[in-house]
Amino acid sequence: MPPMDPIPRLSAPHALMRHMIDTPDFDTAAAAARIRKNAPEPLQEHWADIDGVLYPPKQAYHLISGQPRSEFNTHHALTQLRKCGFATSVYVPRSASDTEPAGDGPADSVETIDQSGPATTTTPGTWRVSDGSAVSFRDAISEWGAVAHDVLLETASRYNDFVTYKELAEKVQEISGIRTKSQMRNWIGKVLAVVVEECARRGEPPLTSLCVTQNQTVGDGYRFVLETAGESIPDDLDHHAAEARLKCYRAYSTDLPSNGGTPTLPPQVTASREAAARKAAAARPEIVELCPEHHTVLPRSGRCDYCA
Structure with missing residues (x-):
């Protein structure tokens, strides 16, 4: 041994x-x-x-x-x-049936x-599809970042469009011809960091705001993007991202409304927030007014039936 x-x-x-x-x-x-x-x-x-x-x-x-x-x-x-x-x-x-009992x-x-x-x-674990040759993760991130920039630029050409992290991860691998077995969460942030730097270099609006999670929130990935860009972290990441996406649409959209568009939350985020607001409203106790003399609930007219 x-x-x-x-x-x-x-x-x-x-x-x-x-x-x-x-x-x-x-x-x-x-x-x-x-x-x-x-x-x-x-x-x-x-x-x-x-x-x-x-x-x-x-x-x-x-x-x-x-x-x-x-x-x-x-x-x-x-x-x-x-x-x-x-x-x-x-x-x-x-x-367990295939293994020996674990020792101390x-x-x-x-x-x-x-x-x-x-x-x-x-x-x-990271390879070029065309010939199976190894690709260093550093080189892969660089190539994926360039592709991601183009994918997000194309996404910005459609008003209120966006792409999920999962969709972006698949697109950059497919288009670049470089694939990996590493989990997406281990590298997609680094790819978006490349896009942040490229947007800053070109003076472009924040294209990374077009990337959302499966439930259409921007999630912690957007927080990481803001930190990478040296920006302060807002209280509401999704509203901040909506404002940032509008800048992208105004710069590149081919179907922008004549009024210039408005910051828009994705449908699932809007629905989720509306449902939460309804639930919170239903949970609040109803405020009732009482007659100061008879201590009975006042009707909608505001006049006590016993005082009339």
């Missing part, structure tokens, strides 16, 4: 990088550079795609976190690496790789 890693004290860079994982400020490129300083160890069942080179997940996560490998398993490493923006294989635990300590659970789709233990 190979000796376990010693349990070192985390250096400042390691500790900082570990603390920043899963935050908008996490530097995926810096993490990749740290990992690439080391040769990849032999792969077992799982992998992490680090700039087109496959690394064992535990090795990769250990190199950026400084955490001893004896303290975490492959499942944890895969989860953390995806949070960092890296594509990885998929952890699929076998059923931090040893890995028995795992298998998801064989569906083009990614296998020998295929990178």
Whole structure:
């Protein structure tokens, strides 16, 4: 049995990088550079795609976190690496009947790789569809960002149109010819950050406001966009986004109303807010007026029947 890693004290860079994982400020490129300083160890069942080179997940996560490998398993490493923006294989635990009882300590659970789709233990997690070649996540984000800008520009040409994050993620992969097995939530924010920078460079209105969640709210993704652009965070993100979308329509829409249009919430958001308002109104107790002398409820006329 190979000796376990010693349990070192985390250096400042390691500790900082570990603390920043899963935050908008996490530097995926810096993490990749740290990992690439080391040769990849032999792969077992799982992998992490680090700039087109496959690394064992535990090795990769250990190199950026400084955490001893004896303290975490492959499942944890895969989860953390995806949070960092890296594509990885998929952890699929076998059923209890297929595995031996787990022993004490931090040893890995028995795992298998998801064989569906083009990614296998020998295929990178982010690849060019035309030839299957590996594409670094940094290059993929750059190309997806350029495509996303064009998709959102085209969306702005239709008054009150918008696109969901899921639709945008699929479009940028389809049009660019670059696909990934990394979950959308791990990279779509970085793609929109590219669009933010491009809009600022061109002096364009905020095209990222055209991107909404499945329930048509802008969600935390819009908050991240505003933070990336250095803007203050409003109390009502959806109304702020509606104002921003109107700027886009006024700049690019081919069917803008003659009055210049108005800020409009998406249909599902409007319906949800109206339903919430009705529910709140129904929950409020009815205010009644009483006769000060007889203490009876006054009719609509406002005159007490007993005082008349």
